[in-house]
Amino acid sequence: MAHAFAEFFFELTEEYKSDGKQMHIALSGGSTPHLFFDILAAAYTSRINWKNLHIYWGDERMVPESDPDSNYGDARRLLFDKIAIAPVQVHPIIGSNNPELEAKRYSEVLNQLPVKINDIPSFDLIILGMGEDGHTASLFPNQMHLIDSVALCEIAKHPVSAQKRISLTGTVINHARHVAFLITGENKAEVVASIVKKEADSKKYPAAHIAPIAGKMVYYLDQKAATLLT
Numbered sequence: 458m459a460h461a462f463a464e465f466f467f468e469l470t471e472e473y474k475s476d477g478k479q480m481h482i483a484l485s486g487g488s489t490p491h492l493f494f495d496i497l498a499a500a501y502t503s504r505i506n507w508k509n510l511h512i513y514w515g516d517e518r519m520v521p522e523s524d525p526d527s528n529y530g531d532a533r534r535l536l537f538d539k540i541a542i543a544p545v546q547v548h549p550i551i552g553s554n555n556p557e558l559e560a561k562r563y564s565e566v567l568n569q570l571p572v573k574i575n576d577i578p579s580f581d582l583i584i585l586g587m588g589e590d591g592h593t594a595s596l597f598p599n600q601m602h603l604i605d606s607v608a609l610c611e612i613a614k615h616p617v618s619a620q621k622r623i624s625l626t627g628t629v630i631n632h633a634r635h636v637a638f639l640i641t642g643e644n645k646a647e648v649v650a651s652i653v654k655k656e657a658d659s660k661k662y663p664a665a666h667i668a669p670i671a672g673k674m675v676y677y678l679d680q681k682a683a684t685l686l687t
């Protein structure tokens with residue numbers, strides 16, 4: 458799955474390169490993207506036109522980047538420390554900041570995106586993961602009101618650990634030109650099937666509310682996560 462997605466990612470960056478356009482990409486957190494980062498660092502350092510890319514995050518745990526929970530810390534260690542990309546092109550959510558102030562600051566960062574649709578900043582690509590409970594980014598089933606928030610970023614709380622997070626809202630995610638879910642593992646197969654098949658009760662899952670209004674959405678699944686799909 459990670460190799461296939463790395464090729465999809467490369468080809469999309471090539472499209473933007475040939476159009477002479479910069480590309481604004483939001484990365485997901487969690488562990489699924491790690492293999493994708495490893496593959497980019499191992500095989501795409503010279504193939505991808507990194508100076509054309511601006512990197513953001515779909516969500517972040519409000520911890521210092523040195524904390525093993527930090528999504529930015531993971532991506533920096535696995536990828537950005539290994540490629541030639543200027544710091545001005547990497548726009549982390551600053552996990553060590555005050556959450557309220559950081560949500561405001563990051564919303565202002567997002568408002569700098571060159572493309573807006575309905576006055577909402579539009580990413581060229583948002584990469585998402587999905588939890589076993591159907592959450593995506595840090596939009597959790599017990600905080601569904603954050604999905605359609607008019608804000609660009611919201612402060613969320615992990616339902617179990619109560620860890621504070623900052624997350625893009627569903628509003629921003631659904632204004633992206635491309636949305637790609639990367640999902641692996643048998644433990645997510647039932648939720649994947651419910652959402653992909655648009656089953657009646659799938660709307661209890663935040664990931665089921667991701668549907669780009671003018672963009673394309675793609676699921677990159679491994680065999681185990683896709684086991685219940687024909």
Ligand code: 6PG
Nearest residue numbers: 486487488489586587588593594
């Ligand atoms: C986060 C993520 C979150 C993640 C899912 C899946 O910050 O945790 O953005 O939405 O993508 O929880 O996590 P795994 O990839 O670790 O299964």
